[in-house]
Amino acid sequence: MKTARIMAAVVMIGVSGLALHVAQSQQQGVKRTDLLRHDLSVSGREVIQVRVDFAPGVAFPPHSHPGEEIAYVIEGLLEYQIEGKPPVTLKAGDVLFIPSKTIHAAKNVGSGNAAELATYIVEKGKPLVMLGEVSAQ
Numbered sequence: 539m540k541t542a543r544i545m546a547a548v549v550m551i552g553v554s555g556l557a558l559h560v561a562q563s564q565q566q567g568v569k570r571t572d573l574l575r576h577d578l579s580v581s582g583r584e585v586i587q588v589r590v591d592f593a594p595g596v597a598f599p600p601h602s603h604p605g606e607e608i609a610y611v612i613e614g615l616l617e618y619q620i621e622g623k624p625p626v627t628l629k630a631g632d633v634l635f636i637p638s639k640t641i642h643a644a645k646n647v648g649s650g651n652a653a654e655l656a657t658y659i660v661e662k663g664k665p666l667v668m669l670g671e672v673s674a675q
Contacts, residue, residue, distance in 0.1 A: 567596030573655075577662070586658040586666060590644075592616065594652075597645035601667050605660030607636040609644070614652025619643045641670040 574587040583605070590598070592614070600619075609618070611628045618634055619625045621641040628634060636642050646652040658666065 565598070567593035568598050578659070582662050584660060584662045586660060588656045588658070590654050590656055592644070592646035592652040592654075594646055594649060597643060599669060600641050600643045601669050602639050602641045603636075603658055603660055603666060603668070604664040605638050605658055608657045609634045609636065610655040610657070612653040612655055614646055614650055615648035616652050616654060617645045617647045619645075 569591040571589040571591070572586070573589060575584060577584050589612070592598070609616075609628075611630050611632050611634075613630050615627055615629055617625050617627045618636075619642060620636060626634065627647060644654070660666065
């Protein structure tokens with residue numbers, strides 16, 4: 539009986555952690571679609587491509603990645619806040635480079651939907667998204 543209770547507690551903790559991860563990666567109004575994950579020829583590094591769709595007025599909170607990000611705006615208007623720099627607004631066709639471990643945020647500032655193609659060159663085995671805060675400029 540004691541073993542069953544311990545197992546139930548372990549399952550509940552695991553489900554709670556999974557729910558938190560899903561809530562952070564799929565927040566309301568932001569949809570992330572994984573497109574590609576592939577090892578690179580450089581040991582310990584991988585490339586990940588994700589399409590990120592933003593509903594009007596929605597922002598992805600401040601965060602960083604364990605490697606570089608190249609953000610290509612597919613549609614709409616996205617405002618990026620990168621730690622230590624003034625905000626920049628990009629339209630479809632514009633590209634932005636975000637250095638490794640740099641805290642940044644993105645917000646749909648247009649009247650319609652917005653989307654980006656995010657390409658990450660990151661350390662393999664580390665969480666892709668680490669929540670943080672952008673310092674005021």
